[in-house]
Amino acid sequence: xxxxxxxxxxxxxxxxxxxxxxxxxxxxxxxxxxxxxxxxxxxxxxxxxxxxxxxxxxxxxxxxxxxxxxxxxxxxxxxxxxxxxxxxxxxxxxxxxxxxxxxxxxxxxxxxxxxxxxxxxxxxxxxxxxxxxxxxxxxxxxxxxxxxxxxxxxxxxxxxxxxxxxxxxxxxxxxxxxxxxxxxxxxxxxxxxxxxxxxxxxxxxxxxxxxxxxxxxxxxxxxxxxxxxxxxxxxxxxxxxxxxxxxxxxxxx
Amino acid sequence: xxxxxxxxxxxxxxxxxxxxxxxxxxxxxxxxxxxxxxxxxxxxxxxxxxxxxxxxxxxxxxxxxxxxxxxxxxxxxxxxxxxxxxxxxxxxxxxxxxxxxxxxxxxxxxxxxxxxxxxxxxxxxxxxxxxxxxxxxxxxxxxxxxxxxxxxxxxxxxxxxxxxxxxxxxxxxxxxxxxxxxxxxxxxxxxxxxxxxxxxxxxxxxxxxxxxxxxxxxxxxxxxxxxxxxxxxxxxxxxxxxxxxxxxxxxxxxxxxxxxxxxxxxxxxxxxxxxxxxxxxxxxxxxxxxxxxxxxxxxxxxxxxxxxx
Numbered sequence: 336x337x338x339x340x341x342x343x344x345x346x347x348x349x350x351x352x353x354x355x356x357x358x359x360x361x362x363x364x365x366x367x368x369x370x371x372x373x374x375x376x377x378x379x380x381x382x383x384x385x386x387x388x389x390x391x392x393x394x395x396x397x398x399x400x401x402x403x404x405x406x407x408x409x410x411x412x413x414x415x416x417x418x419x420x421x422x423x424x425x426x427x428x429x430x431x432x433x434x435x436x437x438x439x440x441x442x443x444x445x446x447x448x449x450x451x452x453x454x455x456x457x458x459x460x461x462x463x464x465x466x467x468x469x470x471x472x473x474x475x476x477x478x479x480x481x482x483x484x485x486x487x488x489x490x491x492x493x494x495x496x497x498x499x500x501x502x503x504x505x506x507x508x509x510x511x512x513x514x515x516x517x518x519x520x521x522x523x524x525x526x527x528x529x530x531x532x533x534x535x536x537x538x539x540x541x542x543x544x545x546x547x548x549x550x551x552x553x554x555x556x557x558x559x560x561x562x563x564x565x566x567x568x569x570x571x572x573x574x575x576x577x578x579x580x581x582x583x584x585x586x587x588x
Numbered sequence: 589x590x591x592x593x594x595x596x597x598x599x600x601x602x603x604x605x606x607x608x609x610x611x612x613x614x615x616x617x618x619x620x621x622x623x624x625x626x627x628x629x630x631x632x633x634x635x636x637x638x639x640x641x642x643x644x645x646x647x648x649x650x651x652x653x654x655x656x657x658x659x660x661x662x663x664x665x666x667x668x669x670x671x672x673x674x675x676x677x678x679x680x681x682x683x684x685x686x687x688x689x690x691x692x693x694x695x696x697x698x699x700x701x702x703x704x705x706x707x708x709x710x711x712x713x714x715x716x717x718x719x720x721x722x723x724x725x726x727x728x729x730x731x732x733x734x735x736x737x738x739x740x741x742x743x744x745x746x747x748x749x750x751x752x753x754x755x756x757x758x759x760x761x762x763x764x765x766x767x768x769x770x771x772x773x774x775x776x777x778x779x780x781x782x783x784x785x786x787x788x789x790x791x792x793x794x795x796x797x798x799x800x801x802x803x804x805x806x807x808x809x810x811x812x813x814x815x816x817x818x819x820x821x822x823x824x825x826x827x828x829x830x831x832x833x834x835x836x837x838x839x840x841x842x843x844x845x846x847x848x849x850x851x852x853x854x855x856x857x858x859x860x861x862x863x864x865x866x867x868x869x870x871x872x873x874x875x876x877x878x879x880x881x882x883x884x885x886x887x888x889x890x891x892x893x894x895x896x897x
Binding site for chain 2: 337339340342343344346347350351354421422423425426427428429430431432433583587588
């Protein structure tokens, strides 16, 4: 492994984050605070508890997942799309690096940023609601696995996208609806049986359920299945990245 | 000594069916300046792109410093610096950070003292903390060169280094290239300015329609193909070349007021003495004489026309 090169990309991407600290960190924190006000206080005041947990606390894992997914995908996709767009990708392609090292640099930076923001939101949430974390190690594991897998997805989207519209398309049309319908703000047990069954086809449900389990020790689906779902998703993304590496798809003519 | 870059039977055709390179073979010697000359779309950039790893060849291979550019790409690429034709640069970054970034990408440990030297030599040191977006076009191009030199490459590719660059900067660029060559860097530049190739290169390769038409030492090329032209301004215009001197490469120009004689400087006899005597005999009197050496441009044009027809 060529660590110096990976570190160069990682540091470059992180410095981009710190240069645009306002957009990078402040805006997700503000939007999360808004969710707390709207869902936690306004609506939550009419819902006493979900499965014995205060509504405000109940939505915290879902909110963090929403942000991690959005941040991971948008950071990684933008990170690799921008050099393609302005043409500086020639440097990555002529550097003595393997494609997987390039991926490690970009995905590492995107995942780091997503986890950082998740932790900031967690901290923000602790001011609003009474938080407890039943399985901290698993909480971190879920967070890292999710951040890495969705950063990989973002990287793939960045390679695939031919313009800025396509770059926005997936986060907007897929991630947000899947998270909203994946039980970020409710338990699927609150749904009529038919819709509860449909929800089972939403992969994000398994992520949120597993993550929520690490907080409150309660899950809609068995934790092992949640882990399996992330594992399969991670493997699929790695497979696609490997295929891109073999074929040079949309990067090398 | 084995060549530092060896291109062997390289071909590239795109999915659209366009053949960009057709069975190109080329050896580049260590320490030389090789100019690749050719019209737009001749395949110059494709050739460079394959050597540097941007484009995958359809067939053939490239050996750089003894390493295959596909199988042993790490060793091959670490010897190469590329300055692309387009000015592609991280607009929001500072000059110093961009150069550090490239050095890191090439797996070299940070060495700000060395980077200072590079930036000094390009008159960029004062601008090290400026953002790339604040620089002029010429400055940006220098940043690209600084980036390419940041990891101390042994081979430098300059793709159209002076396209759209003003005369002063072009002179600076030429000086820089010579200095690099003196430091032992092998330089390959593409250009469609013949003046540039003539000014800079040790050897010249002519590419057209994806084929290398010739690679030749510049001096020898000029000598071999260089023809001289004698222009004779006439006292009285002629309607046709006099019968007594036809078949010697004479032609009339400027409505018969100028007689042009093409001759080979390398031939044993140029035939000038005889020609002038014969002209006098035919009653043609010459008012003024002027001779000129054909430039690389003439050589190039005649070569392209000859092979094209």
